[in-house]
Amino acid sequence: MDKEIRFSKVTHTYQAKTPFAQNALDNVSLTIPAGSFTAIIGHTGSGKSTLVQHINALLKPTSGSIDIFGRTITPNTTNKNLKELRQHVGMVFQFPEKQLFEESVIKDIMFGPKNYGASETEAKSAAVEAMRLVGLDESLEDHSPFDLSGGQMRRVAIAGVLAMKPEVLILDEPTAGLDPRGHKEIMDLAEYLHDQNDMTIILVTHQMDDVIDYASDVVVMDQGEIVKHGRPEEIFAAPKWVYKMHLDLPSSAEFAMKLMDAGVKLTKTPLTIDDLAAEIAKIAGGEGPKE
Amino acid sequence: MSNFIFGRYLPGNSWIHQMSPQSKLLLSFYFVIVIFFANNIWAYGALSVLILFVVIFSGVSIGYFLKGIRPLIWLIIFTVLLQILFSSGGHVFWHFGPFSISDTSLINGGYIFIRFLLIIMISTVLTLTTTPLAIADGVQTVLKPLKKIRFPVDTLALMLSIALRFVPTLMDEMETILNAQRSRGVDFGSGSLKHRIQAAVPLLVPLFTGAINHAENLSTAMEARGFTDSEHRSKYRVYKWKGKDTISWIVFLLVGVVVLFVRKN
Amino acid sequence: MKDIIQIKDISFNYSGQPLLFDHLSLNIHEGEWTALIGQNGSGKSTLARLIDGLIVLKSGQIVVDDLTVNDQNIFDVRSKIGMVFQNPEDQFVGATVEDDVAFGLENRRVPRDRMHEIVEKSLKDVGMWEFRDRIPANLSGGQKQRVAIAGIVALSPKIIILDEATSMLDPRGRQDILNLVARIKAANNLTVISITHDIDEAAHADQVVVVNKGEIIEENKPENIFGETAKLQSLGLSAPFTAQLIAALKQHGIDPNSQYMNDERLIAWIKKFVSQK
Numbered sequence: 033m034d035k036e037i038r039f040s041k042v043t044h045t046y047q048a049k050t051p052f053a054q055n056a057l058d059n060v061s062l063t064i065p066a067g068s069f070t071a072i073i074g075h076t077g078s079g080k081s082t083l084v085q086h087i088n089a090l091l092k093p094t095s096g097s098i099d100i101f102g103r104t105i106t107p108n109t110t111n112k113n114l115k116e117l118r119q120h121v122g123m124v125f126q127f128p129e130k131q132l133f134e135e136s137v138i139k140d141i142m143f144g145p146k147n148y149g150a151s152e153t154e155a156k157s158a159a160v161e162a163m164r165l166v167g168l169d170e171s172l173e174d175h176s177p178f179d180l181s182g183g184q185m186r187r188v189a190i191a192g193v194l195a196m197k198p199e200v201l202i203l204d205e206p207t208a209g210l211d212p213r214g215h216k217e218i219m220d221l222a223e224y225l226h227d228q229n230d231m232t233i234i235l236v237t238h239q240m241d242d243v244i245d246y247a248s249d250v251v252v253m254d255q256g257e258i259v260k261h262g263r264p265e266e267i268f269a270a271p272k273w274v275y276k277m278h279l280d281l282p283s284s285a286e287f288a289m290k291l292m293d294a295g296v297k298l299t300k301t302p303l304t305i306d307d308l309a310a311e312i313a314k315i316a317g318g319e320g321p322k323e
Numbered sequence: 324m325s326n327f328i329f330g331r332y333l334p335g336n337s338w339i340h341q342m343s344p345q346s347k348l349l350l351s352f353y354f355v356i357v358i359f360f361a362n363n364i365w366a367y368g369a370l371s372v373l374i375l376f377v378v379i380f381s382g383v384s385i386g387y388f389l390k391g392i393r394p395l396i397w398l399i400i401f402t403v404l405l406q407i408l409f410s411s412g413g414h415v416f417w418h419f420g421p422f423s424i425s426d427t428s429l430i431n432g433g434y435i436f437i438r439f440l441l442i443i444m445i446s447t448v449l450t451l452t453t454t455p456l457a458i459a460d461g462v463q464t465v466l467k468p469l470k471k472i473r474f475p476v477d478t479l480a481l482m483l484s485i486a487l488r489f490v491p492t493l494m495d496e497m498e499t500i501l502n503a504q505r506s507r508g509v510d511f512g513s514g515s516l517k518h519r520i521q522a523a524v525p526l527l528v529p530l531f532t533g534a535i536n537h538a539e540n541l542s543t544a545m546e547a548r549g550f551t552d553s554e555h556r557s558k559y560r561v562y563k564w565k566g567k568d569t570i571s572w573i574v575f576l577l578v579g580v581v582v583l584f585v586r587k588n
Numbered sequence: 589m590k591d592i593i594q595i596k597d598i599s600f601n602y603s604g605q606p607l608l609f610d611h612l613s614l615n616i617h618e619g620e621w622t623a624l625i626g627q628n629g630s631g632k633s634t635l636a637r638l639i640d641g642l643i644v645l646k647s648g649q650i651v652v653d654d655l656t657v658n659d660q661n662i663f664d665v666r667s668k669i670g671m672v673f674q675n676p677e678d679q680f681v682g683a684t685v686e687d688d689v690a691f692g693l694e695n696r697r698v699p700r701d702r703m704h705e706i707v708e709k710s711l712k713d714v715g716m717w718e719f720r721d722r723i724p725a726n727l728s729g730g731q732k733q734r735v736a737i738a739g740i741v742a743l744s745p746k747i748i749i750l751d752e753a754t755s756m757l758d759p760r761g762r763q764d765i766l767n768l769v770a771r772i773k774a775a776n777n778l779t780v781i782s783i784t785h786d787i788d789e790a791a792h793a794d795q796v797v798v799v800n801k802g803e804i805i806e807e808n809k810p811e812n813i814f815g816e817t818a819k820l821q822s823l824g825l826s827a828p829f830t831a832q833l834i835a836a837l838k839q840h841g842i843d844p845n846s847q848y849m850n851d852e853r854l855i856a857w858i859k860k861f862v863s864q865k
Contacts, residue, residue, distance in 0.1 A: 147508030540678035
């Protein structure tokens with residue numbers, strides 16, 4: 033099956049035909065390659081969430097179409113028979129711990145698989161596997177999810193999506209509000225799922241360091257349009273343009289800009305700390321890296 | 324949620340917008356009472372002319388009133404039909420068992436219909452021209468006399484204003500939870516009744532949990548901001564009685580007198 | 589320098605749970621910016637709530653600007669402290685921006701005329717005056733936090749406590765709020781306590797207190813704490829960017845002879861280093 037996700041001239045208008053009508057997506061064409069780790073960036077209100085909600089047909093285009101897993105979503109697509117698509121496309125919303133409702137952790141994680149017709153045993157084994165993936169101890173199985181810490185609740189929610197064994201995983205700011213350790217654990221999980229389980233990962237984020245550290249593709253949105261799509265180094269090659277999009281640079285590039293403002297002439301925009309250190313060493317004509 | 328008319332304030336600067344909320348609240352109430360005194364074509368005519376002026380002076384387009392009627396259309400049709408089929412007297416055109424249609428019943432049905440229309444129109448004008456906050460403040464002012472009997476008027480008004488303030492927040496949250504559970508394979512709004520009730524659990528539990536969390540955090544924040552009790556606070560907003568209020572009251576009272584005068588005794 | 593907050597030998601636990609604080613003491617210096625850092629669940633937010641008397645101590649004593657936090661003084665203590673909480677949504681009480689700023693003033697029965705003056709001035713201070721008619725649903729998270737800060741400024745407290753106030757904001761909104769608080773602190777000579785797990789927020793501080801599992805494990809100037817990259821990581825925190833850069837520079841044979849410098853100092857050092865070569 034074709035696992036590419038293809039947007040063809042997709043426009044989405046909220047509250048169409050009212051005075052409040054607003055184009056949230058404007059003639060968007062985009063191909064997200066299967067197996068990519070794609071970051072979607074853009075300032076608040078640029079249309080990122082609207083874009084990703086089209087991928088599992090939570091929203092339907094006002095015009096245009098989306099091709100995914102052999103299905104075509106058009107303005108006329110009905111709400112029937114979307115289950116299969118939604119099983120393939122796992123969606124982790126912002127603050128996903130808000131969707132927990134079952135009396136025990138394991139039941140909550142089994143909820144998705146059971147909706148998709150898994151037997152009790154199948155759902156249970158999928159849930160146990162998902163708990164292992166997100167690093168939740170099995171002793172928590174029978175705890176109420178509401179008794180857990182915020183970070184643990186978030187993992188239960190993510191496990192609930194992973195238990196459906198999706199092939200595409202959409203993460204909408206999955207680390208918001210987490211501390212640095214929690215942040216790294218969630219991002220490493222995404223990387224693991226991408227590398228080991230061949231999942232296509234779509235990450236909506238404001239964290240440019242994560243874009244550099246994890247993403248293979250970057251989509252930049254502004255006012256409902258895709259203004260750039262490329263590899264991270266292509267996107268951040270023009271810092272002024274990035275600022276114009278009301279976005280931040282990765283920390284290293286940001287620091288490099290400050291160095292240049294202070295009169296230190298760098299030959300390129302470094303994206304990682306190591307790049308930056310190497311660049312400073314190079315222009316200083318310093319010794320090579322110490323082994 | 325775009326069809327949801329209540330609490331949908333339309334910003335503006337019309338005559339009606341400028342009136343004080345307590346005036347608007349009381350006049351709407353008064354108007355509804357007067358409607359029930361009307362019992363002939365002249366009385367309804369007077370009220371219809373008045374509401375026409377109210378609509379013109381509110382600057383709200385007629386489309387919004389139609390929108391307000393739409394959700395109630397079945398209730399209106401049902402009540403009007405009941406009135407037509409069951410009221411007796413006058414010249415009977417048709418009858419079957421307990422049902423009959425007569426000229427009186429048709430006229431009564433027509434009156435009921437106009438009553439509905441008038442009530443919907445006045446309440447729509449009220450909500451479209453008054454912010455939820457102003458309505459809460461209006462309620463507070465109107466109920467003030469009840470303070471004498473230790474009725475917690477200010478608490479009620481504060482609760483009302485906070486509840487209204489959280490309506491959009493909870494609506495957003497509901498939308499997100501709906502979408503999250505849809506992504507986990509829930510089909511809302513299809514299948515048997517039992518299935519539908521079951522499908523509501525994954526929506527309602529998170530929604531209530533969220534609301535309780537909001538309430539807890541909010542009460543901590545209120546305490547931290549020096550809130551102790553709602554009955555002893557100064558007030559930031561006041562709505563001054565304006566000339567427009569006086570004129571409106573005179574007009575409404577006059578129309579009330581006219582209705583009493585022309586109604587069939 | 590005066591200790592505006594004295595936490596003396598306190599113990600506390602949530603009901604049915606083991607002791608979170610077991611005989612903990614800490615002093616906060618007047619006019620300083622103190623960062624309380626630690627990972628989620630370390631007890632730092634609880635400490636803030638104890639200071640403001642929002643929860644009750646099991647034993648020990650907390651003194652805020654010469655007032656002991658207890659039932660009699662609670663109202664006065666709270667009028668000395670302004671708190672900004674984590675979730676922007678859950679501290680917005682008023683129906684509109686200006687009503688929200690007025691909320692604290694109404695609680696203190698400030699007369700109406702004064703109230704209007706103060707609300708206007710406070711909203712102008714945080715750059716939200718043009719938004720005074722907006723309802724919270726039409727504001728971003730960062731704008732709501734600005735309004736919360738205006739509500740605090742309106743009451744002219746001596747202490748501002750930021751209880752993870754920026755953790756739900758995007759990086760830009762976060763920087764914005766920190767700059768605003770720094771400006772207001774300087775203008776009004778305030779004491780700031782910021783409770784955070786964001787190390788770059790802690791870099792604003794004069795004094796850093798590291799909390800782990802209910803214990804204070806370090807109390808020092810930022811430059812003495814931020815260089816310990818490995819230790820910070822073992823506590824579930826991250827090292828500031830400049831400390832990470834210094835570590836990387838060392839890998840490339842460049843040694844600034846320091847574990848930590850803030851942005852300006854490191855930039856100045858690199859500039860000098862590069863031009864000498």
